[in-house]
Amino acid sequence: MIGQLTLPFRLLVACIYLFLLAPILIVLPLSFSNDSYITFPPESWGLRWYAAMFSHAGFAQALWISFVIAITVTILGLAAGVPAAFAIRRRQFIGREFLLNLFTAPLLLPSIVLGLAILLVFVQARLLGTYTGLIIAHLIITTPYVIRIMLTAFSTLPPSVEDAATMLGASPFTVVRRITLPLMMPGFIASAALSFLLSFDEVVISLFITGPRLRTLPVEIFDYVESQTDPMTAAVSVVLVAATLLIIFLIERTLGLSKTIGK
Amino acid sequence: MQTQELRQVIPAAETNTGDQAFLKLKGITKRYGVDYMAVDDLDIDVPKGKLLGLLGPSGCGKTTTLRMIAGLLDITRSKITIDGDDISHKPPHKRDIGLVFQNYALFPHMTVAQNVAFGLEMRGVGRVEARDRVEEALEMVRLPGYGERKPKEMSGGQQQRVALARALVIRPRLLLLDEPLSNLDAKLRDDMRIEIREIQQRLQITTVFVTHDQVEALTMCDLVGVMHKGKLAQLGTPEDIYERPADLFVADFVGRTNILDGEIEALDRVRIGASVYPCNTRGLTSGKAKAAIRPHRISLTPSRDRSLVSMATNAAHGKVTRVTYIGDVVQYDIDIGGNTLTTEVHTASAGHSFQSGEKLLCEWKPQDMQVFAQGSGN
Ligand SMILES: Nc1ncnc2c1ncn2[C@@H]1O[C@H](COP(=O)(O)OP(=O)(O)OP(=O)(O)O)[C@@H](O)[C@H]1O
Numbered sequence A: 001m002i003g004q005l006t007l008p009f010r011l012l013v014a015c016i017y018l019f020l021l022a023p024i025l026i027v028l029p030l031s032f033s034n035d036s037y038i039t040f041p042p043e044s045w046g047l048r049w050y051a052a053m054f055s056h057a058g059f060a061q062a063l064w065i066s067f068v069i070a071i072t073v074t075i076l077g078l079a080a081g082v083p084a085a086f087a088i089r090r091r092q093f094i095g096r097e098f099l100l101n102l103f104t105a106p107l108l109l110p111s112i113v114l115g116l117a118i119l120l121v122f123v124q125a126r127l128l129g130t131y132t133g134l135i136i137a138h139l140i141i142t143t144p145y146v147i148r149i150m151l152t153a154f155s156t157l158p159p160s161v162e163d164a165a166t167m168l169g170a171s172p173f174t175v176v177r178r179i180t181l182p183l184m185m186p187g188f189i190a191s192a193a194l195s196f197l198l199s200f201d202e203v204v205i206s207l208f209i210t211g212p213r214l215r216t217l218p219v220e221i222f223d224y225v226e227s228q229t230d231p232m233t234a235a236v237s238v239v240l241v242a243a244t245l246l247i248i249f250l251i252e253r254t255l256g257l258s259k260t261i262g263k
Numbered sequence B: 001m002q003t004q005e006l007r008q009v010i011p012a013a014e015t016n017t018g019d020q021a022f023l024k025l026k027g028i029t030k031r032y033g034v035d036y037m038a039v040d041d042l043d044i045d046v047p048k049g050k051l052l053g054l055l056g057p058s059g060c061g062k063t064t065t066l067r068m069i070a071g072l073l074d075i076t077r078s079k080i081t082i083d084g085d086d087i088s089h090k091p092p093h094k095r096d097i098g099l100v101f102q103n104y105a106l107f108p109h110m111t112v113a114q115n116v117a118f119g120l121e122m123r124g125v126g127r128v129e130a131r132d133r134v135e136e137a138l139e140m141v142r143l144p145g146y147g148e149r150k151p152k153e154m155s156g157g158q159q160q161r162v163a164l165a166r167a168l169v170i171r172p173r174l175l176l177l178d179e180p181l182s183n184l185d186a187k188l189r190d191d192m193r194i195e196i197r198e199i200q201q202r203l204q205i206t207t208v209f210v211t212h213d214q215v216e217a218l219t220m221c222d223l224v225g226v227m228h229k230g231k232l233a234q235l236g237t238p239e240d241i242y243e244r245p246a247d248l249f250v251a252d253f254v255g256r257t258n259i260l261d262g263e264i265e266a267l268d269r270v271r272i273g274a275s276v277y278p279c280n281t282r283g284l285t286s287g288k289a290k291a292a293i294r295p296h297r298i299s300l301t302p303s304r305d306r307s308l309v310s311m312a313t314n315a316a317h318g319k320v321t322r323v324t325y326i327g328d329v330v331q332y333d334i335d336i337g338g339n340t341l342t343t344e345v346h347t348a349s350a351g352h353s354f355q356s357g358e359k360l361l362c363e364w365k366p367q368d369m370q371v372f373a374q375g376s377g378n
C-alpha cells in the first residue's frame, strides 16, 4: 500500500508529520538546556532543569492534584457514561434523541464558553477552587466522550451473541458478565484512557475555577510560563509527553490501540 | 460404532409418541404499533421428532415467529406448549430451546470448545463430563479437534456447524434454526442440508426450520408451513404444498408456475383465451380465475393434428419464442395465442430439441392444471 504512494503524496505526509511533531522536536532539546533562560539552540547542556523541576514544590504538588483529579474523573465518568450509553442504545423511551444530543453537546461548545458558564454557576454554588468543583467541571468535558465511545462499542457488539447466550441458559446478569462486558472491554479501556488524558491535560476550564491553593499541573505550567522564561517548562513537558506515551504503549501492548480507538 | 457414540451425546428422545403434537402453537400473534400484524393468529402443531419448515418471502414474519417461540420477543397474544408444558410466559433462558442464528452468533472472545461448553456450564455440568460432551458434539458435526480455534479462524460452513453443535450439546427439547444455510455457497448448502437433516433424524429432535428457500423446505422437512403476510397460508407435507397448493400465493411461491388468466365455465372447466380446458377448479363453478401449471408438467412434441391427441389430455398449439439453456434443463417460452407458457425439458431426456420460432404442441394433464379464484391468497 505505502509502496504505491506517489512521491508528492509522500512529501505531503512527511510535512504533516513534521508539523505535528515540531513542538516536541524543539521542546526535547530545550529541556536538556542548562541556560537560565530560553534560547534555541541552547548554549549549554545538562539536566539542571529536570533537577529543578523535581525540587519545585509547586509542580510536585500540582502533579499530585492533577493525578488525583484525573483518576476520580475517569472512574466517575465511566460510572455515569456507560449506563447512559447502555440506556440510549438498548432502551426505548421518550426523549432518547434529546438526551443523546444533550449529553454530547459539550463536545461542540468552545471550552472558553463552557468555562465561563461553569464559572458563573460555580460562583453561586461556592465550588470555585475546590476538588468537587474541578471534578464536576472535568466530568462535563469527559463524559460526552465516554458516552460516544461506549455507544460505538455497543453498536459494534456482534448481533445476537447476547441472545445466543440467553438461549443457552444464561440469566440476564450472566449474559452481561460473560458476554457483554468482555466484548466491550476495548471500549472501556479507550474511554478510561481518554478521560484520564483529557482531565490531566485540561487547561482552559481549569484556569477559570482553580484557586490559589488548588492548582492542576497544566495551570501551574501556564502560570509559570507567564512569569518565568527559563527552560523548566520544557523539562515538565517532556515528562508529560513521556508519561502519555507510556500509557498509550501499555494499552497498545495489552489490547492493540487500533482495536480500542476503532478502525 | 460412530452412531453408538453419537447417541450418547443426545440420547434419542423417549419412544416417539406418534403424531401427537409435541410443540403446539396456538393463536400466536405479534402486533407492532397499533395495527401492524407481523404475525397473525398462527396455529401449528408439530409432532415429536419432526422437522417443520416455515417457508415464506422476506418480511412475512418467520423470524418473528421463531423469536416468539424462543421467548426473545414478547407475544402479543397466544399460547405455546412444549410436550404439554405451557412456556408462553417462561423467560427465554429457562425454556430449554436450542437456537441457531442466521449469522451463527458465536462468541468471538471464546474458543470453539468454550463456545460449545457454554450451555453446559450454565447447566452446572462438571468439567470432565463437559469436556467429553463437547468433544462428542464436535465429532457429530465433523469438526473433531477444532476446539482450540477461535471462531474467526474458521470458514462460514465450519462456524455454522459449531453453532449447531453448541445448540445441540445441551440436549434441548426443541431446536430452532433461522435460515442457517443462507450465508453459505450453493455446494456447501447442499451438503449442510443433508447433514442437518441426518442429525435431526438421528437425534429425533423436534425442530422448526425457517427458510425462504423452497428447495430447502421441500427436501428437508416433514411438514411445511407456508407463511404470507404474517398468516399461515398452508400447512402440510412437502407433497401437499407442491401438488395441492391451498391458494394462488402458495402455488406461485413454491416452485415455478405458469399463471394464466381465465374464467371458470363450469365445475372443472376453465376458459383461457378461446379454448376451454378440463382442469381442477377445486369446487368452483364460475367466476374470474387464475390457472396454474408447473413448467415441467407440460410435455412438448413437434406440431401435429390435435385429433391425434388423447381427449383425456389438454393440448395447445404454440410457437417457441425463447430458448434458455440452464444446464440440467432447457426452458422454452411458448406463445399459445396470447398467453406465454414457460416449459422445462430435462436435457438428458430431451429426445428432440426445438428452435426459436418452431411450431409445436404443448400437452398437460387436467389434474396438473389448478385453478384458483382471482384474488385468492393475496
Ligand atoms: N421491531 C419491529 N418494529 C416494527 N416492525 C417490525 C419489527 N421487527 C420486524 N418488523 C416487521 O415485521 C415483519 C416480519 O419480520 P420478520 O423479521 O419476522 O420477517 P422474516 O419473515 O423473518 O423476513 P426475512 O426472510 O427477511 O428474514 C416485517 O415486515 C418487519 O418489517
Ligand SMILES: [Mg+2]
Pocket (backbone or CB within 6 Å): B062, B063, B064
Ligand atoms: Mg428473518
